[in-house]
Each structure stands twice: as structure tokens, then as C-alpha cells.
Amino acid sequence: MALQTQGIKLAVVGAGPVGLALALFAAEQLPTATISVFDARPLDKDVSADGRTLALSLGSVQMLDWLGVWKAPAGSGITSIKDAAQPITEVHVSEQAATLGVALGPLFGGRLAEPEVRFRAADEGVEQLGVVLPYGALVAPLQQAWLARCAAQAARLSARFGTPVAELKQSADSVEVDAGIVERFDIAVVAEGGVFADQARKGLSHDYQQNAWVGTVDVPQARPGVAYERFTRHGPAALLPLRGGKAALVWCVERDADPVAELDDEQRRLVLNTLFAAEVGPISGLSPLKCFPLGLNAERSLSDGRIARIGNAAQTLHPVAGQGLNLGLRDAHELVRALARNNDVRAVLRSVEWQRAPDRWAMIAATDFLARSFTWKLPGVGIARGLGMTALQAVGPLKSLLAKQMMFGSR
Template sequence: MVSNVSLRLAVVGAGPVGLTLALHAARTLPDARVTLFDARSAGADVSSDPRTIALSLGSVQLLQRLGAWRAEAAQPIVEVHVSQQPPSLGGVLGGLLGEPEVRIRAIDEAVPLLGAVLGYGDIVAPLQQVWADACEREPQRLASRFGVPVTALKPLDSGVEVDAGICEAFDLAVVAEGGVFSDQLRKAVTHDYQQTAWVGTVTLQGARPGVAYERFTRHGPAALLPLKDGRAALVWCVNSADDPVAELNDVQRLAVLNTLFHPEVGRLVAVSPLMHFALGLNAERSLTDGRTVRIGNAAQTLHPVAGQGLNLGLRDAFELVRALAHLSADQAAAAKDIDAVLRRLEWKRGPDRWAMIAATDFLARSFTWQLPGAGTARGLALAALQAWTPVKSLLARQMMYGAR
């Protein structure tokens, strides 16, 4: 059995999930030794990374707890509006119900916000600074190995050997570097959706601040995530084999976008140059393999239709530290060894992980179905969800905090 005093924890990957894990472990396990590895140099400017991330309320609260939340850089989400490009319902149904939509509002859930939108760099830079400060205060137990790629993890009888130029033994290694779907080795559960996500920013005229819009179109889902100064982050998913975006210039893309979204969005008056990447599902069946744990994109890469990939990874990190804290709190009775803790972690994370994997996979695949009436079915589902308030509230809570 490994005591809390001698617990040696290696964290591989200094993205938002890895940094969150390292910081949370440093604070919650006051005697554990935590070492963070990453291939990038410590002096690399991470603050300028322009990627836009939507964080759930639970993720915001976790970053606040760690002292790494910068409210001035974030745009709160106070409402989520989901609709489908018409016609969704024809004939009598269309006349009775109109075009279906779902509105989830923070005020209805008695919370100040549903989540927030900010740049990737605005998440990583504060986390890295707080971690650097912690390492400076406690160099005897907290350490960083930046600029040192981990080339191998070798299982030991009671731990893991981490090879990063020099081999070091740890009681537990957590891999938190995942990358994007197109660059990953394939895991146990994988599916290429044959879809492309085009991402960038747009400038809006007449939109309500703080509202995130999700629109189901015949090509795939499109989303606008609110930013400051009348702008929004765009995620536009289309069929890769019949890509309607690739050959268009910015003026043409702007014209098409103005036909896609709900009229409530207002008018899109400018669009940035767009980047694109392939979409797919790539997930491990298990988070744990001996004394190695995979979390975040290292454990599951999801379709962005629900914007939950990073939030799921942050919950992975939180629950792992909670499990390790349970070990240190009552070693003899509650946790005979780290292996028992990891088995409990697998059961604890299963419902949240697989519910989110299944939900995003179903939504992503549904746009590839060439079935008559698929749009009508989605429309009826949206109308039912809006009318059934308890179920809508349950969905909102799961998006904010995950399955509990």
C-alpha cells in the first residue's frame, strides 16, 4: 500500500486538463509529490492561442476554486437556443407547433450562468501561472518538466516508469495529452464521421448578448458561441465528401451563414478566415491500465455537437483527485491500495463518460442518415423537450455538471 506521504504522481500533458489535475492534486493531496511533463517549453506563449472553448458552469467553478479563473476574459452564457433549419414539421404539425425550438435559460435553472466562452489561451495561461507559483512555493514536492517529451510509460510491479530522457518511477501516471482526432492513434471505440468542422469568428448585428445558438441544418450542426464586442465563435459542421464550404470565399460564406441561423441571431456582417479539422469519435473502453490513467482527449475525443469534450476531461481530473483523496483520508479501511481506488474511479466515471459519448455519437451519426422523416423526428424531439420542463431541466443540469 502506498501512503499519502510517499505518493508519487506523474501528469503527462500541460493542457487545461493536465494543469487542472496537477493543481487540484497539489492542493487536495498536501503530501503527494506531483511532477508535470510537457513537450513544449516553459517559455512558450500559450496566452495567444485563439481557439475558442465553451466551459460548463461546473468547469468554471472548478477553475475558480483553483484560483485560475479570469472572469474579464470570459463571456458568460445565460441562454442556449437550439433550433432546426426549416421546414422541420410539415402540414398540420407545422401549423400547430410552428418551427420547434428549445430554450435553456440560466434564470430558469436558478444559476447565474450556464457556462462561459473564452479563448484556449485564456484558460491555459492562468492555470500554468498558478501551477508555476505553486512549484516555486513547494519545490520539494511539486515539479515541472517542460520541454521534455515523454517517450514511454513502462508498467512496474507497483507503479509506472516514465521515460522522458531520464527514467523515473512513479506510483501513478496520468496521461492528459490527447490532440485532435486526425492526429490520434485509434483507440478501442472509434468512428470517423466523415464530417469537417469549420471554425472561426463572426461579427453579429442585433444579437442578444450571452446567448449560444445551435442550429441543425441539412449538412450538419452549426453553432454560434457568444463572445464580447458583438462577436461569436462559429463551429460549422458539414459532410466532408460534399463540403459546401471549402470552395467558397469569405463573402460567399457570410452569405450562406446568413441563411442558416435562426432569425433571432440577427445579421452576420463579417466572418474571419476559417480553419477546418476532421471530426470523429475515438475513445478508450477503460480509463485505467494498471497504474496508468488516461483522461480528457487521451481517454475520449468527441464530436463538438454538444461542446462537452473539455468539460468531460475536467470532470475526469476532478474525480481522479477525489478518489486519491479518499485513499489518503482512510487508507486502512477505505482504500487498501491505489489499484482499488482506480477500480472505483472506473465505476464512478462510467455513467458520465458513456452517457456523453453515446449522446454526441447519436447526434453526429443522425446527420448521415438518409432516412425519410429524419428532420421531422428531430423537430418533434425538440418540440417535446421544450414542452417537457422537468426533462429539459435535467438535461441542463447534465450539461452544467455532468451525470451524477
Template structure:
């Protein structure tokens, strides 16, 4: 599977590293959070703004091995392209997603001769892959290494300050901001990219507890070798009466049998009447087996599960003076569409490109806010609607959802438009 998919996007995001742009009015930039979104922003800024000074702060200790973080991430093709342009895409460690299968578990459409299933294939969209799956540490480690190389090459303008939590960011006279990380320092712009999970976040201006829990872990599946098996690299979204169940394909291991597949699991259920919590591991496996689509294969093993509270936590505006929030610091979403990190990476790219060469920083920030609004709010609205729909006790709602899935499958142009938005965001 080729990993360089930049040419597949008819309107690719482009960064010409050979032609640096003038630095924006902000020449002193503070990036708070050395996760994938913060590091991506810092790298783009360093390479596009050769005269700017950029400092990345993070509370994690310098001795922490970020590559060991086992959390699973799904990146869209657009996100892969961004990381490729930064030469920080670990293609050898990633599992390409070549197909997405969306379906609804029965009972759903009694007496109606249609199948509530939707299949999006990379081949049909003219791209080598729709996205990829890999571990959080596998994404962050090459980004951090690339940023450390920037710091070594230009120590006077690029810094990485690990083990340095930021206590506060406050406005100063003249439009600057003061970053308090033990010693208060002035910057022209502070970008907050430190997100965290919903349960640990202070509530933002738009907050909603879905009263849902995500059980997260990994599974082993055994396929039969029959034509009904889905191809390797298939991701699944299965709507059940309790909530969505997602499987993300993981890379094979050397000792795996040919018919064995591995996948990351996200199993969403109501928090108030959690059907998973009282079960032991064997019982959870039995229940999960009844929820998976036939093409996924037979559940052979279910690993340990961890649970997380789900909710929406979003700022109404990204920009407050000379402070900008991006990624999970701006919007924490339900995982039903797997788009949180992808949205954050687009935040980072748009901010850097939107400020490049801008004579007025404040005017440019307002333009960035407006340019991000369609992509950002359409994704917030879509995930919020889907998440809340599982709490609605309306007769026939499941049937309507199934009809909607079947209708998308029957309308290739609409299905293709949906696939493009999931790959590249709304433009």
C-alpha cells in the same frame, strides 16, 4: 453578471483547501500534458495531498506564450466552479452564457404547426450563467501560473518540466510505472492528459471517423434592437441538413457599436461532399446567413475559417494498471454538444478526490473507473448518436429530430434535467 456561481449548484463539487486529506498510496505522481485538464489535476492533487510529489511533463517549449492561443472554449458552470476553487478562473476575460437556443433549419415539419426550437435560460434554472466562453490561452495561462507558484513554494515536491516530451510510459515490477522523458524515472501513478485533435491521434479501442469536417472561425453579427433579438450571451446550436452550426458568444471589444455582437463559429459539414470548401469568403457568408436563426441577428462579417476532421476516439477503460487517461487522451468527441473539456475536468476532479486517503491505490482506481462511467458513457453515446444521425439517409429523420426538440421545449422538467446534466454532468 456575477461570476461566483458555486452556491447555485444544489449539489456542488466541494474542495476544502483548509483540510488537506491524507495522500493516497501513490505518493509519486506523473502528469503528462500541461493543458487545462492536466494542470487542473496537478493543482487539485498538490492542494489535497500535501505529502505527494507531483511532476507535470509537456513537450511545448518553456518560451511559448500559452496565453496567445486563440482557440475558443466553452466551459460549463460546473467547470467554472472547479476553476474558481483553484483561484484560476479569469472572470474578467470570460463571456457568460445566459441562454442556449437550439433549433432546426427549415424545411423540417411541413404542415405541422409547431416550432422545432428549444431555449434554455440561466434564469429559469436559478443560476447566474449556464457556462462561459473564452480563449484557450485565457484558460491555460492562469492554471500554468498557479502551478508555477506551487512549484516555487514547494520545489522538492512540485515540478513543471516543459520542453520535455514523454516517449513512453511502461509498467514496472511492484505496480509502479516508468516514465521515459529522456531519462527513465519511476512513479507510483502516471496520468496521461495529453490529447490533441482527432486527425493527429493514434486510434483507440473505440474509434469512428464521422467523415465530417468542422469549419471554425469567428463572425460579427448586427442586431436590430427589436424584441425578436436574443439577449447578449446567447449560444446557438442550429441543426441543418448537412450538420450542426454552433455560435458561441464572445466578449465585446471596446470599439464595438452597441448593436454589434461577436461569436465563435463551428460549422460542421460532410467531408466527402463539402459544400463550404469550394466557396470564397463572400459566398460562405451568404450561405451561412441562410442557416442562422432570426434572433442571432444579421451576419455582418465572417472571419478566416480553419477546418478540422471530426471523429470519435475513446478508450473503453480509463485505467490500465497504474496508467490513467483523462480528457482528450481518454475520449475525443464530436463538438456537437461542446462537452469535451468539461468531461475532462470532471475526470480530473473525480480522480483526485477518489484517490484521496485511499489505503489501496489499485482498488481506488477501480472505483474511480466505475464512478466516471455513467457521466462519461452517456456523453459519448449522446454525441455519437447526434453526429451519426446527420449521415443517415432516412425519410422523415429531420422531422423526427425537430419533433424531439419541440417536445423538450414543451416539457420543462425534462428540459431542466437536460440543462443540469450539461452544466454539471451526470451524477
């Protein structure tokens, strides 16, 4: 028997950015649905101070604007996300010069000595390619918006904070959510991801044997709004622009021969000054760095019966492209749109599986290829990447196509 999606009971497990965005989408697009958000985090825990850095594409910014949280109306009690966001107006990707590249550089006008590709918002006719902001500056307004919705429509919307879900158990026509009390729902969406090291292994899993060292740096002479990604022989390193002459650092290196672990903060700062392109300018300060193991951990399917997984619960990616969160937000948006169009929950989940496949698998494949390329010991791998960047920079239409993929995903 088909279910009317406008009146379904929807459980969202996980109140991170993807879970909260999905709940807000659903509250708007499914006006008679009953929606409950579960999270182990207590409601009185202040998430606004969480300084972890996130990169949002332009497409994700547009989704947040549609939800009314990007520029929250005055008097709404919701903090505007825009106020904390630093726009990205350019992405500069480069490869540290290889010996052969230095040798051949003069033959190619010097371009192989420091191969690079630049993506500029102005070239794509947009004001920004995306933004960078702290995790808390995104999650806190989304949580405020969800709580306001729940207060206004308490009969159908609820926030179950401090309520961890112990088990999901499904039958032919429902999903039982065990969160202390067992409750039946028509569909459960798991958006509770976590980091690679803490996750149970999924259908497609690979440990890259790399660590990511993350923190913030002071770059007083760097051009505002420029994100830098540098491919080094140890792995990719990125500087994402923040306000006030600072940048978020993501520094990926081999785990077994980790060149960062034994260094103190000053030594790390000095090394970083040798890695990035000269236009970044001096790195004059460095916060204490935190270390995270990196890997791919992805479900082969987004759905199982009446249970769907999105965001990091569906795929945890290497940060080399900075697209994991954006992929999760697109998962959420398309799932809700499909539920609004179709009255058969199982059919909806099957259709979303196929619809999301090109975007999802293209991003998984691209990040996996790049991440693995830093573990290959074949001679000339770095030079091949450099040649690819030089060619991409020279072919405008191809570069524009890739820029649109970064901003909006596969459409």
C-alpha cells in the same frame, strides 16, 4: 502492499487545461504527494495568444473558482480567467424547417416550422449556464498558477516543460516515465489529447466523415450571452457568444460533399446568413476558417494498471454538445478526490473507472447518436429531431434535467 496516496509520486503527462487542473487539484488535496507535470511545449512559448474557443459549463467554472484561478487574488501574479470569459445565459437549439414541418406547422401553432428548445439560466436559478473563452485565456492562468505552486513547494512539485514523454512502462508497483531520463512514479495520468486526425485509434473509434470549420463571426445584433446551435441538413452549426459583438463559429458539414471548402470568405458569410435563426441578426463579418476532421476516439477503459487517461486522451468527442473539456475536468476532479480518500492506487483507479462510467458513457452515447444522425439518409430524420425538440421545450422538468446535465454532468 498498499501505497499511501498522501505520499505518492504522481506524473501528469500533458500541460493543457485538463492536465494542469489535475495537477493543481492534486497539489491541494494530496499535500505530501510529489507531483511532476511533463509537456513537450517549451516554457517560453506564449500560450496566452491561442485564440481557439472553449466552452466551460457552470460546474467547470465552479471547479476553477475552487482552485483560485477563476478570480485570481490581487498581487498573485495570476491572470483572472473570469476577465476573459463571456457568460452564457441562454442556449437556443433549433432545426432548420423541413418541408413536412412547414406543412404541419399551422396544426401545431407554428412550432414545427422552426422547432426549437431554449435553456435559460434564469429558469434554473443560476446566473449563467457556463462561459465561452479563448484557449489561451484558460491555459495561461492555469500554467501561471502551477508555476507559482512549484516555486513555493519546489521540493515536491515540478514543471517539466520542453520535456516530451517518449514512453510509459509499468511494473507491479510503479510506472517508468521515459522523458530522456527514466524516472519511477506510483501513478501516471495521461492528459495529452490532441485532435482526432492526429490521434492513434483507440478501442472505440468512428470517423464521422464530417469536417468542422471554425473561426469567429461578427454578430452585432445578436443578444449578448446567447449560444445558438442550429441543426441543418449538412450537420450542426453553432455560434458561441464572445465579447464585443462577436461569436465563435463551429460549422460541421459532410466531408465528401463539403459545401464550404470551395467557397471564399464572403460566400461563406452569405451562406451562414441563411442558416441561423432570424434572431441572430445579420452576420456582418467572418474570419478565415480552419478545417478539422471529426470523429469519436475513446478508450474503453480509463485505466490500465497504474496508468490513467483523462480528457481527450480518454475520449475525443464530436463538438455537437460542446462537452469534451467539461468531461475531462470532471475526470480530473474525481480522480484526485478518490486518491485523497484511498491508500491503494490500483483500487482507486478501478473505483474511478466505475464511478465515472455513467457520466462518461452517457456523454459519449449522446454525442455519438447526434453526430451519426446527420449521416443517416433515412427520410424524416430531421423532422424527428424537430419533434423531439418541440416535445422537450414543452416538458419543463425534462428540459431542466437536461440543463443540469449540461452544467454539472451525471452525479
